[in-house]
Amino acid sequence: MRRADRVNAPPDGVPDGTSHGESISRLLRAWRARVDARTVPELRWAQPRPGPRLSQAHVARLTGVSEGWYRALEAGRRQDFSESFLLRVAEALRLSEAETLTLFLAVCGRRPPAEPAAPREELPAGVRALLAQQVSYPAYLSDGAWNIVAANTLMGEWFPWVLRPGANLMRWTLLHPEAREQMLDWEDSSARVYLAMLRVASNSDPANTELRSLVREILAADADCRRIWERESDVVEHRDGDVFRLRLPYHGNEEVRVTSHVLLPIQRPDLRFVFITPYDG
Incomplete structure (x- = not known):
């Protein structure tokens, strides 16, 4: 797990008024709110046992970073977030392809890394x-x-x-x-x-x-x-x-x-x- 960074972030769920990423902040909170923590296998043995609400701490645990690092992302702060971290966030929040694209474009201004093309036999x-x-x-x-x-x-x-x-x-x-x-x-x-x-x-x-x-x-x-x-x-x-x-x-x-x-x-x-x-x- 990455060492916790000293980030002066707002409390969980409170938007950062000085941030340039207010829109992605709102989206990240909405995406996190729709995930029932009780359905996440990796949190099954967590103590205390999670309730229905997936917290920032839960997402940090699922993505292998400090809570402060994930909180900085959700607050819309400009940080050097790696592609692998953003992909882990997308997986933890169960984002769709379009949502993952939105996350990448908003946070780092580029598309997610392309997956290796699978063989294509049939026309859609x-x-x-x-x-x-x-x-x-x-x-x-x-x-x-x-x-x-x-x-x-x-x-x-x-x-x-x-x-x-x-x-x-x-x-x-x-x-x-x-x-x-x-x-x-x-x-x-x-x-x-x-x-x-x-x-x-x-x-x-x-x-x-x-x-x-x-x-x-x-x-x-x-x-x-x-x-x-x-x-x-x-x-x-x-x-x-x-x-x-x-x-x-x-x-x-x-x-x-x-x-x-x-x-x-x-x-x-x-x-x-x-x-x-x-x-x-």
């Missing part, structure tokens, strides 16, 4: 439903390496390649012969932009071995891509709002102009939700 039902309900426009989901995760029916009709096993937007656009026929002004409107996107992505996530392997594959396989990569230094993060000129079998090989829209699903921010609409400009 809401994301899958949103994709399926796009019946007017082509739409698809891609991951950080531009693998096609899912596509709606119209996307498969416009671009049958998305239905092939292992479909990848970058690989098709930059290496497949049909892309140079279907995406008009291929080098200027597609190749240069997609390679500029790969520059950003490969520098943003150097640990992504799949992405780095994709870049090597594209540069090794195509002389035009190597030339553009070596001579140019443009960087582009996404193609939201860009206009494409297409000539697809779906449209009887007549030229069409479309706009791409890129969204990040909040349930799966590792994915891009992209849909394509007619260009009215």
Whole structure:
């Protein structure tokens, strides 16, 4: 347990009028008040036996600090509170994800440390439903390496390649012969932009071995891509709002102009939700 610090804090439950953290003080008191101390296993053998009210002393005991240190937090005093301590407070007070975020932002101005990402096999039902309900426009989901995760029916009709096993937007656009026929002004409107996107992505996530392997594959396989990569230094993060000129079998090989829209699903921010609409400009 941390040595008790000399903190001139107000009595338990009394807000500190000189503090800049009055709002988080109120929230912490409310969050503590809703926890029944009798339901906390770690306090089961505490003496004296706890009643229904979880006290500041109880929270200090649960988080491994002095009562004065926890009282300073609840009073809204500016201290060097560590992330591990704030996480223990969140656990002791049984805070939700949103409440933990509020605690961190109020106390130290940053988000809680991210937990290691768990493997994600299934799309959330809401994301899958949103994709399926796009019946007017082509739409698809891609991951950080531009693998096609899912596509709606119209996307498969416009671009049958998305239905092939292992479909990848970058690989098709930059290496497949049909892309140079279907995406008009291929080098200027597609190749240069997609390679500029790969520059950003490969520098943003150097640990992504799949992405780095994709870049090597594209540069090794195509002389035009190597030339553009070596001579140019443009960087582009996404193609939201860009206009494409297409000539697809779906449209009887007549030229069409479309706009791409890129969204990040909040349930799966590792994915891009992209849909394509007619260009009215």
